[in-house]
Amino acid sequence: MQIELRQVVPLFIEEEKITGSGLWKNDLEFTPAERVQIVAPSGSGKTSLIHFLYGMRKDFSGTIAYDGENINSLGAEKLATYRQKHLSIVFQDLRLFTGQTVLENLEIKRALHPYHTANPIETMARRLGIHNKLGKISKTCSYGEQQRIAIIRSLLQPFDFLLLDEPFSHLDDNNRKKAMELMEEEAHIRKAAIILADLKPTSFYQPTRTINL
Amino acid sequence: MPGLTFKHIAPFLSTGQNKASRILSYGGLGIGVLLLLCSIQMYVNINRLLKNKNPKKDGYDYISLTKTITNENMARDHSFSQQDIDELKKQPGIEDVSPLLANQFLVRATGGSNLPFSTDFFLEAIDEKFIDTVPPSFTWKEGQPVIPVIVSSDYLELYNTVFAPSRELPQFSENSIMAIVIQLECYGTLGKQNFGGQIVALSDRINSVLVPRNFLEWANNRFGGPNKVQPNRIYIKTRDANQPELLSFLQQKNYRVNKDKTKFGRVKQVLQAIVSGLAGFGLLVILLALVLFSFYLQLMIARSKENLQLLLTIGYSPHWLSITVAKRWIPVYIGVVIAALASTALLQWGFQRMVMNDSELVSPWVHWMVFLVAAVLLLVSVTVNFRLVKKLLYRL
Numbered sequence: 001m002q003i004e005l006r007q008v009v010p011l012f013i014e015e016e017k018i019t020g021s022g023l024w025k026n027d028l029e030f031t032p033a034e035r036v037q038i039v040a041p042s043g044s045g046k047t048s049l050i051h052f053l054y055g056m057r058k059d060f061s062g063t064i065a066y067d068g069e070n071i072n073s074l075g076a077e078k079l080a081t082y083r084q085k086h087l088s089i090v091f092q093d094l095r096l097f098t099g100q101t102v103l104e105n106l107e108i109k110r111a112l113h114p115y116h117t118a119n120p121i122e123t124m125a126r127r128l129g130i131h132n133k134l135g136k137i138s139k140t141c142s143y144g145e146q147q148r149i150a151i152i153r154s155l156l157q158p159f160d161f162l163l164l165d166e167p168f169s170h171l172d173d174n175n176r177k178k179a180m181e182l183m184e185e186e187a188h189i190r191k192a193a194i195i196l197a198d199l200k201p202t203s204f205y206q207p208t209r210t211i212n213l
Numbered sequence: 214m215p216g217l218t219f220k221h222i223a224p225f226l227s228t229g230q231n232k233a234s235r236i237l238s239y240g241g242l243g244i245g246v247l248l249l250l251c252s253i254q255m256y257v258n259i260n261r262l263l264k265n266k267n268p269k270k271d272g273y274d275y276i277s278l279t280k281t282i283t284n285e286n287m288a289r290d291h292s293f294s295q296q297d298i299d300e301l302k303k304q305p306g307i308e309d310v311s312p313l314l315a316n317q318f319l320v321r322a323t324g325g326s327n328l329p330f331s332t333d334f335f336l337e338a339i340d341e342k343f344i345d346t347v348p349p350s351f352t353w354k355e356g357q358p359v360i361p362v363i364v365s366s367d368y369l370e371l372y373n374t375v376f377a378p379s380r381e382l383p384q385f386s387e388n389s390i391m392a393i394v395i396q397l398e399c400y401g402t403l404g405k406q407n408f409g410g411q412i413v414a415l416s417d418r419i420n421s422v423l424v425p426r427n428f429l430e431w432a433n434n435r436f437g438g439p440n441k442v443q444p445n446r447i448y449i450k451t452r453d454a455n456q457p458e459l460l461s462f463l464q465q466k467n468y469r470v471n472k473d474k475t476k477f478g479r480v481k482q483v484l485q486a487i488v489s490g491l492a493g494f495g496l497l498v499i500l501l502a503l504v505l506f507s508f509y510l511q512l513m514i515a516r517s518k519e520n521l522q523l524l525l526t527i528g529y530s531p532h533w534l535s536i537t538v539a540k541r542w543i544p545v546y547i548g549v550v551i552a553a554l555a556s557t558a559l560l561q562w563g564f565q566r567m568v569m570n571d572s573e574l575v576s577p578w579v580h581w582m583v584f585l586v587a588a589v590l591l592l593v594s595v596t597v598n599f600r601l602v603k604k605l606l607y608r609l
Contacts, residue, residue, distance in 0.1 A: 077531070
């Protein structure tokens with residue numbers, strides 16, 4: 001799968017933020033196995049870009065296409081299929097089911113379209129140090145723990161692109177490293193690309209391309 | 214999404230909320246369905262019970278008209294002229310008109326040695342399409358010695374209950390009377406001839422002794438002479454014998470209407486109207502129950518809105534979610550409709566056993582129409598439910 005951007009500009013963004021941007025009003029493609037780093041200060045549209053790429057928002061001009069197909073003309077069902085098989089995401093605001101347990105949050109994603117033959121939840125949770133939180137209601141976990149739940153959730157499905165929106169903001173270096181390693185491994189076995197958006201270049205991440213928004 | 218069921222998403226929906234409203238809507242649905250199914254079954258029962266007594270054929274009333282005889286007009290001619298008949302034909306409520314042709318000669322009926330009676334008699338003829346029971350044998354050709362006769366079933370009843378006991382004559386069933394051949398002696402100024410007369414059918418509609426029209430025309434000519442006599446009685450065919458325009462026209466013309474035969478039709482109409490009203494009420498209750506249930510669904514979806522939105526965001530298909538959420542209530546709907554169907558069956562059985570005393574006129578079993586309506590209702594409920602859930606989910 002390939003994602004193409006043609007002259008994409010958010011409808012709400014100021015003119016001065018477009019000029020000099022490495023992405024807005026540019027033509028570019030994201031291809032499999034790439035490691036893309038998108039760096040930008042707050043308010044320059046990082047989260048919007050990730051949402052645009054995931055097909056969640058349509059308030060932009062220009063076109064974004066999955067394999068040549070304009071995502072704004074994709075039906076809800078087709079978009080759901082892309083999200084099951086080709087696109088995975090870690091939201092900046094995490095978007096967990098706060099009233100459910102950690103395990104329920106992970107199982108609901110894994111049940112949708114499992115990638116691994118054996119259930120990897122226990123192993124991944126152990127690697128990120130939240131295995132003893134699996135039975136807890138997720139809203140009772142700390143923000144850093146919730147970030148790790150969201151990261152594991154994003155790795156339980158097949159994908160060609162892993163979209164990450166400030167995924168480590170509440171993690172210490174040690175946990176960042178562990179999380180990054182896990183994501184790299186999972187992306188590698190799927191031959192998938194990672195598109196990581198953050199305020200500054202992320203440690204433990206070796207991008208093949210860096211774009212300043 | 215193979216392997217995924219409602220069980221997976223159940224913890225993410227607040228289905229347990231507002232239990233009272235949910236149970237109330239199930240109850241309402243059950244009562245509504247029961248009312249509707251019972252009404253249909255009663256409708257079928259009424260049709261069966263009054264089938265033999267309803268003179269309506271193909272939805273028409275056939276009623277006889279005569280000119281009213283009063284003290285003042287007794288001496289006048291009370292026959293219908295061709296002009297009267299043409300005027301009747303033009304009336305909007307009247308579909309067809311047929312005069313009753315009467316005999317213009319004398320007739321004497323005798324029963325022979327087995328049935329010792331002898332009486333003056335009369336014969337009439339009418340268009341066959343006005344007769345409710347016309348067997349193929351109701352034909353006559355010149356030279357045929359036996360005349361087929363259709364008699365009003367009221368006459369047989371009168372014969373059996375009044376005439377036969379008073380003269381110690383045998384009583385006859387509807388079938389056995391048809392085996393008897395009586396003697397019809399026809400005579401007039403121009404001659405005399407004996408015929409056999411065989412009853413080939415009984416009529417619930419026409420109050421007369423009917424013979425084939427061509428026989429009566431031939432006999433009138435043969436025994437009575439060429440002078441034609443105007444008919445004194447006329448039958449009209451109408452969609453509704455009780456329509457005000459028709460009644461006021463007949464009243465204005467001073468025509469007497471014999472509506473005896475339409476009475477059962479009226480009783481049936483009234484009963485059917487009551488049952489239809491009941492069915493309408495049942496439908497209304499079903500509608501209210503479905504509306505109540507839709508409120509419950511809307512409330513559930515509103516309460517689970519964030520979770521449902523998130524399920525869609527992480528890749529759950531809205532179509533799958535709609536089907537899965539809607540499917541959740543199919544067993545409940547099936548249960549409710551089956552319970553209503555079982556109650557209808559029980560009530561019908563009770564009605565046949567207790568009220569109708571095991572009468573053969575009413576079946577103890579539920580009519581297939583009731584099953585069909587139950588299936589349609591189930592389908593409608595499930596479809597309405599699914600469409601509502603889908604609409605609500607796509608709106609998220």
